Amino acid sequence: MIEIRDARKTFTRGGLSHEALKGVSLRVEKGDIFGIIGTSGAGKSTLIRLVNALEKPTSGQVLIDGQPLDGYSERELRAVKKKIGMVFQHFNLLESKTVFDNVAIPLVLDGRSKKEIRERVTELLAYVGLSDKAKSYPKELSGGQKQRVGIARALANHPSILLCDEATSALDPQTTQSILALLKRINEEFDITILIVTHEMAVIQQICNKVAVMQNGEIIEQGYVLNVFGKPEHPTTENFVRTVIRNTIPGSVLQDLNRDRPGRVFKLEFVGDSASQPIISRLVRSFDVEINILFANMTEVQQTTLGNMILQIVGADREIEGAIAFLKEQVDRIEEVEAI
Numbered sequence: 411m412i413e414i415r416d417a418r419k420t421f422t423r424g425g426l427s428h429e430a431l432k433g434v435s436l437r438v439e440k441g442d443i444f445g446i447i448g449t450s451g452a453g454k455s456t457l458i459r460l461v462n463a464l465e466k467p468t469s470g471q472v473l474i475d476g477q478p479l480d481g482y483s484e485r486e487l488r489a490v491k492k493k494i495g496m497v498f499q500h501f502n503l504l505e506s507k508t509v510f511d512n513v514a515i516p517l518v519l520d521g522r523s524k525k526e527i528r529e530r531v532t533e534l535l536a537y538v539g540l541s542d543k544a545k546s547y548p549k550e551l552s553g554g555q556k557q558r559v560g561i562a563r564a565l566a567n568h569p570s571i572l573l574c575d576e577a578t579s580a581l582d583p584q585t586t587q588s589i590l591a592l593l594k595r596i597n598e599e600f601d602i603t604i605l606i607v608t609h610e611m612a613v614i615q616q617i618c619n620k621v622a623v624m625q626n627g628e629i630i631e632q633g634y635v636l637n638v639f640g641k642p643e644h645p646t647t648e649n650f651v652r653t654v655i656r657n658t659i660p661g662s663v664l665q666d667l668n669r670d671r672p673g674r675v676f677k678l679e680f681v682g683d684s685a686s687q688p689i690i691s692r693l694v695r696s697f698d699v700e701i702n703i704l705f706a707n708m709t710e711v712q713q714t715t716l717g718n719m720i721l722q723i724v725g726a727d728r729e730i731e732g733a734i735a736f737l738k739e740q741v742d743r744i745e746e747v748e749a750i
């Protein structure tokens with residue numbers, strides 16, 4: 411379990427100070443895949459560096475399994491850090507060492523025997539699917555393979571926490587998928603808590619169960635991924651959600667629509683079961699209206715379907731009002747799109 415309590419971090423350079431974290435609090439429970447998303451400079455990396463004690467907060471506390479990091483001696487802190495694996499955006503592999511030797515680094519530093527190292531590295535390379543690359547050098551690997559080496563190295567000491575700083579940002583979409591699948595498998599099979607920093611909402615959507623959105627050194631929204639995706643509160647969160655769940659139509663379409671066939675346009679959102687109900691056919695059977703579906707989309711988040719639809723309702727005012735009242739009962743959110 412990771413807990414951050416009102417952490418502030420001020421960097422001072424050349425007489426100028428910058429507050430990178432302005433009182434951040436969050437709690438990552440055992441077994442979570444917790445995503446931190448934010449634009450560049452939001453403070454994400456600084457936050458993750460507090461968790462592995464690469465930085466100390468200017469004020470506030472970081473607790474691992476209930477114990478504050480600032481309460482440990484240097485020696486105790488080293489033991490705690492051994493239980494925290496780190497995966498980096500640019501892999502941070504040693505180019506002069508083979509894949510085997512890169513994965514072995516934490517074990518060598520920990521003073522393990524040659525036999526132990528050989529067994530553990532062999533096991534890890536098999537786990538990440540790179541048994542045949544043990545003698546290769548990093549420059550002979552693809553980006554995805556390099557990241558698998560980075561992940562194997564991070565797992566070497568049987569950590570209970572894995573920190574991933576933009577672990578897929580340097581990879582193409584297909585490789586990103588396979589690395590995310592590997593992280594999810596690690597979380598499930600070894601019960602490793604994962605804290606993942608990213609600027610891509612698709613990463614959050616695919617593997618995280620909880621998310622915190624950061625902006626200018628603050629957490630502006632946090633919660634279960636399904637809730638945040640279903641009902642983003644802050645405009646920045648809404649913008650992030652819209653990068654993976656689109657729900658807009660071009661203004662020109664709206665303009666043509668209202669000129670050719672005046673009606674009212676609504677955005678609907680469905681969560682879970684309501685996404686699979688035949689709501690539109692019930693609507694046209696119950697009210698004397700015409701429905702023009704302009705956009706429809708379904709996305710899966712945490713094994714739950716989120717649906718979005720934009721539709722135009724044409725008909726007499728009274729019928730449209732009846733249809734809106736019906737929709738309000740059936741869908742999770744309804745919002746009128748203003749005419750242009």
Ligand SMILES: Nc1ncnc2c1ncn2[C@@H]1O[C@H](COP(=O)(O)OP(=O)(O)OP(=O)(O)O)[C@@H](O)[C@H]1O
Binds near residue numbers: 423430453455456609
């Ligand atoms: N060691 C440092 N010295 C001075 N300023 C720093 C230092 N580390 C980070 N900062 C500043 O703190 C702010 C937050 O940086 P941080 O790297 O945590 O953001 P980020 O959200 O991870 O951004 P990115 O996605 O671009 O990495 C930035 O304005 C950055 O310039």
